[in-house]
Amino acid sequence: MPFRPNTGKTDMKRRQFLSLAPAAGLAALPAGIAPAAGHGGAPALHEAQRRSVGDITVTALSDGGISLGHAPLQGISEEDYAAILRAGFHDPAGYTSGVNAFLVETGALKVLVDAGTGGFFGPEVDNLPANLAATGVAPGDITHVFATHLHPDHVGGALRDGAAVFPAAELVVHEADRAFWGDEGRFADGPEMMQAFAGLSQAVLAAYGDRLRVFDAETEIAPGLTALPLPGHTPGHSGLMIASGNDALLIWADIVHVAPVQLARPEVTIGFDVDPAQAAASRAAILDRVAAERLLVAGSHIPFPGLVHIAADGSGYRAVPAAFDYAAN
Numbered sequence: 102m103p104f105r106p107n108t109g110k111t112d113m114k115r116r117q118f119l120s121l122a123p124a125a126g127l128a129a130l131p132a133g134i135a136p137a138a139g140h141g142g143a144p145a146l147h148e149a150q151r152r153s154v155g156d157i158t159v160t161a162l163s164d165g166g167i168s169l170g171h172a173p174l175q176g177i178s179e180e181d182y183a184a185i186l187r188a189g190f191h192d193p194a195g196y197t198s199g200v201n202a203f204l205v206e207t208g209a210l211k212v213l214v215d216a217g218t219g220g221f222f223g224p225e226v227d228n229l230p231a232n233l234a235a236t237g238v239a240p241g242d243i244t245h246v247f248a249t250h251l252h253p254d255h256v257g258g259a260l261r262d263g264a265a266v267f268p269a270a271e272l273v274v275h276e277a278d279r280a281f282w283g284d285e286g287r288f289a290d291g292p293e294m295m296q297a298f299a300g301l302s303q304a305v306l307a308a309y310g311d312r313l314r315v316f317d318a319e320t321e322i323a324p325g326l327t328a329l330p331l332p333g334h335t336p337g338h339s340g341l342m343i344a345s346g347n348d349a350l351l352i353w354a355d356i357v358h359v360a361p362v363q364l365a366r367p368e369v370t371i372g373f374d375v376d377p378a379q380a381a382a383s384r385a386a387i388l389d390r391v392a393a394e395r396l397l398v399a400g401s402h403i404p405f406p407g408l409v410h411i412a413a414d415g416s417g418y419r420a421v422p423a424a425f426d427y428a429a430n
């Protein structure tokens with residue numbers, strides 16, 4: 102089998118979450134505060150799954166899993182949260198979100214969409230390097246790292262011991278995220294966790310130096326690969342639309358963090374959203390679009406491999422897992 106399901110559960114460290122949460126309700130805690138230790142701290146043998154999109158190959162790569170619980174969600178009672186998860190045959194006490202990255206191969210290009218945590222949240226969620234290696238792709242082969250945004254679970258793995266992990270890659274990111282997280286003064290008096298997030302962002306931006314490439318609107322960054330701004334979670338939060346022939350796939354990044362809940366109730370936001378109202382508006386708009394267009398979606402935090410179709414369901418939506426692509430694996 103090309104992937105091993107993450108069967109790990111974790112003790113919900115909600116007390117820990119609450120004790121560390123900033124009093125202002127600003128959610129500055131890393132999602133990985135409750136890593137799912139499904140691998141006992143060891144890298145998975147191989148958690149990668151390929152998908153063909155026309156002439157482009159997309160490989161979902163697992164970095165691990167995290168349990169967020171109800172605490173960081175805004176706009177839903179704990180009872181409703183539990184009921185939605187139980188209805189989807191999930192354990193409300195231990196629902197595990199994925200931390201997924203995606204390797205996109207087209208022609209001579211190897212584009213890594215997000216780079217995992219790099220161990221920022223502990224060793225249990227740092228499996229991307231091993232899973233990338235298992236595909237036969239070396240860090241030096243990566244031509245671009247497309248950062249959907251500059252949160253540590255997306256760019257932490259672009260840096261190791263202060264150096265760029267991908268020595269030949271351009272780092273591609275929305276200008277609004279570069280400006281926000283790269284502003285050294287903005288977080289000086291802010292919550293410790295925001296300072297940590299910003300500090301990591303700035304180190305990543307510095308490590309890629311003149312290999313940084315920014316965009317500020319919907320932009321084709323390579324043939325068939327179009328950056329699609331979906332702001333709110335962070336100012337420059339962006340998806341990547343992949344299109345080839347008659348096929349298309351949207352990597353929508355952090356449109357949902359607890360998928361069953363935020364699909365059923367798209368108005369539910371998460372404390373990590375920089376602008377929750379804008380994040381909810383972006384979510385509503387893209388859900389409407391992908392459901393209407395029957396577009397295949399890949400999510401950063403949808404349980405691995407994170408590939409789903411989205412169907413309208415009552416006042417919300419539900420995910421229908423994409424069938425395994427036998428031809429591509």
Ligand SMILES: [Zn+2]
Nearest residue numbers: 252254355401
């Ligand atoms: Zn994320």
